[in-house]
Amino acid sequence: MAQQLPAAFEERMKSLLQQNYDRFIASYDHNPFSGLRVNTLKISVEEMLALSPWQLKPIPWCPTGFYTETGERPGRHPYYHAGLYYIQEPSAMAPVELLDVQPGEKVLDLCAAPGGKSTQIAAKLKGQGLLVSNDLNAERTKALAKNLELYGVRNGVVLQEHPDRIASKFPAFFDKILVDAPCSGEGMFRKDEDMIRQWTAESPAKYAAMQRDILKSAAKMLKPGGRMVYSTCTFSPEENEAIIAGFLADHEHFHVQAPARSELFAKGETGWIRENMEETSFILDEIWKQAEHTARLWPHLIEGEGHFLAVLQHDGTEEAEHGHLDVAEPSHTAEGGRLRGKDHARSDRNRSGGKKGKDSSKVSAADQTSGPLEAYNEFLNSHLTFEPDGYAIVYGQHIYQSPLPSEALDGLKVVRPGWYMGDTKNGRFVPAHPLATALQPHEFLRILELRVETGEAVRYLKGETLNVESGRIRCSEGTNIKGYVLVCIDGFSAGFGKWQDGFLKNEYPAGWRWTSV
Numbered sequence: 001m002a003q004q005l006p007a008a009f010e011e012r013m014k015s016l017l018q019q020n021y022d023r024f025i026a027s028y029d030h031n032p033f034s035g036l037r038v039n040t041l042k043i044s045v046e047e048m049l050a051l052s053p054w055q056l057k058p059i060p061w062c063p064t065g066f067y068t069e070t071g072e073r074p075g076r077h078p079y080y081h082a083g084l085y086y087i088q089e090p091s092a093m094a095p096v097e098l099l100d101v102q103p104g105e106k107v108l109d110l111c112a113a114p115g116g117k118s119t120q121i122a123a124k125l126k127g128q129g130l131l132v133s134n135d136l137n138a139e140r141t142k143a144l145a146k147n148l149e150l151y152g153v154r155n156g157v158v159l160q161e162h163p164d165r166i167a168s169k170f171p172a173f174f175d176k177i178l179v180d181a182p183c184s185g186e187g188m189f190r191k192d193e194d195m196i197r198q199w200t201a202e203s204p205a206k207y208a209a210m211q212r213d214i215l216k217s218a219a220k221m222l223k224p225g226g227r228m229v230y231s232t233c234t235f236s237p238e239e240n241e242a243i244i245a246g247f248l249a250d251h252e253h254f255h256v257q258a259p260a261r262s263e264l265f266a267k268g269e270t271g272w273i274r275e276n277m278e279e280t281s282f283i284l285d286e287i288w289k290q291a292e293h294t295a296r297l298w299p300h301l302i303e304g305e306g307h308f309l310a311v312l313q314h315d316g317t318e319e320a321e322h323g324h325l326d327v328a329e330p331s332h333t334a335e336g337g338r339l340r341g342k343d344h345a346r347s348d349r350n351r352s353g354g355k356k357g358k359d360s361s362k363v364s365a366a367d368q369t370s371g372p373l374e375a376y377n378e379f380l381n382s383h384l385t386f387e388p389d390g391y392a393i394v395y396g397q398h399i400y401q402s403p404l405p406s407e408a409l410d411g412l413k414v415v416r417p418g419w420y421m422g423d424t425k426n427g428r429f430v431p432a433h434p435l436a437t438a439l440q441p442h443e444f445l446r447i448l449e450l451r452v453e454t455g456e457a458v459r460y461l462k463g464e465t466l467n468v469e470s471g472r473i474r475c476s477e478g479t480n481i482k483g484y485v486l487v488c489i490d491g492f493s494a495g496f497g498k499w500q501d502g503f504l505k506n507e508y509p510a511g512w513r514w515t516s517v
């Protein structure tokens with residue numbers, strides 16, 4: 001590698017790895033590994049393998065993950081714009097696999113931006129239940145929201161909050177929580193030289209203080225019997241096994257569960273901490289034994305950049321107040337459907353605090369209750385083949401379909417309260433891009449197919465107006481051919497267009513467009 005590793009880092013790694021240090025340091029001569037994870041919300045693994053222009057080699061710890069060859073650029077392909085996969089460092093795919101997310105669960109991803117692991121959780125939820133993705137950094141939550149939208153996530157809420165403030169709203173609420181903590185990033189040195197420049201000998205201690213606080217807040221939000229996974233992309237034991245041992249010492253109802261398929265990972269390193277970190281001397285042997293059941297992905301032992309992870313299982317016995325919020329299940333739609341949404345928009349008028357209250361004030365009370373949702377419902381009825389789940393929420397002129405009732409988010413900084421459906425403009429409803437990306441082709445009444453091989457898909461992604469004969473617009477019987485069309489690339493939704501008289505007006509948003517590099 002071109003950049004020199006910090007001498008203090010090398011010294012620390014020598015004392016941690018001892019006889020394995022030479023193999024570890026030799027791994028820096030290898031190119032970083034890259035991978036993609038198939039978005040099973042849109043395409044099955046088998047279909048992706050058949051469609052892929054690249055050689056895809058399976059990643060052992062993630063059934064939807066595949067290595068890509070150095071020099072290949074799956075991010076520069078129309079399939080990326082159709083949300084068929086997420087580009088992700090292979091070892092970063094391990095933590096969510098061990099979280100064991102099941103469809104219908106309530107899951108929190110507490111440090112989520114830019115969304116690699118959130119999109120993986122969303123795929124496991126299969127559109128059912130709730131995903132709350134949070135990050136403290138405002139800029140990074142924009143990327144997080146965009147990635148969830150590109151991926152076609154319908155049941156996600158994006159927050160930009162301090163973990164403790166979320167804990168005060170959601171005590172003992174979530175079935176599963178991921179804490180992919182901010183860290184000194186030592187596992188990123190091979191891939192990103194900026195991480196080397198930012199690292200100092202004080203970094204591990206600085207991040208360890210943050211990690212302790214974040215994990216403590218996370219524990220308050222887990223249901224008894226629930227599971228948390230703590231992960232980092234760094235090697236320093238202060239940020240890894242020492243955090244877990246300290247957490248176990250303070251939280252008697254948790255234990256570390258050895259990872260499924262533990263043969264794929266190395267065990268946690270506790271000896272170095274016990275020799276070098278005097279402040280941990282109060283921790284009992286029994287806890288250190290548990291901390292060995294954490295897992296390490298070392299770059300000299302696996303094909304990946306490196307990760308640490310711990311599966312923290314709650315034993316289920318703690319007396320705790322259960323979360324009582326009503327998460328939308330498919331049955332809610334059957335019961336209340338769109339009318340229910342109307343009721344919630346009405347209650348939004350009285351909101352205070354957070355983005356929602358501020359934006360809501362721009363819309364008059366009359367607009368909030370009748371106009372926007374009438375136009376919205378009218379659009380859904382005339383364009384969609386199904387009723388979306390959840391609660392309709394009006395934020396200013398934006399309309400979302402949320403897995404949570406609006407009052408559940410009162411007082412929090414909300415970046416996205418749910419699936420962004422569109423805007424109301426002068427009494428009309430204008431669908432938003434994320435509505436399109438999350439639809440399956442059979443869920444919209446007017447479809448246009450574009451193919452990658454003809455070059456038309458890229459022209460659409462560049463924002464060009466296309467000549468399209470009427471015969472190419474597929475619409476169900478009785479549907480007017482003129483109007484909003486769901487544009488699909490090789491069979492997968494990518495955005496909207498508006499068809500009229502042989503032309504497709506391009507609705508692909510400017511900020512998402514294909515740019516030539």
Ligand SMILES: C[S@@+](CC[C@H](N)C(=O)[O-])C[C@H]1O[C@@H](n2cnc3c(N)ncnc32)[C@H](O)[C@@H]1O
Pocket residue numbers: 092110111112113114115116117118134135136137140161162163180181182183210214
């Ligand atoms: C390792 S990154 C997360 C990567 C992400 N999980 C993914 O897979 O794409 C850690 C994140 O934690 C965020 N962060 C830092 N301090 C935080 C805090 N106190 N609460 C929540 N998030 C925080 C950072 O902004 C950063 O985006």
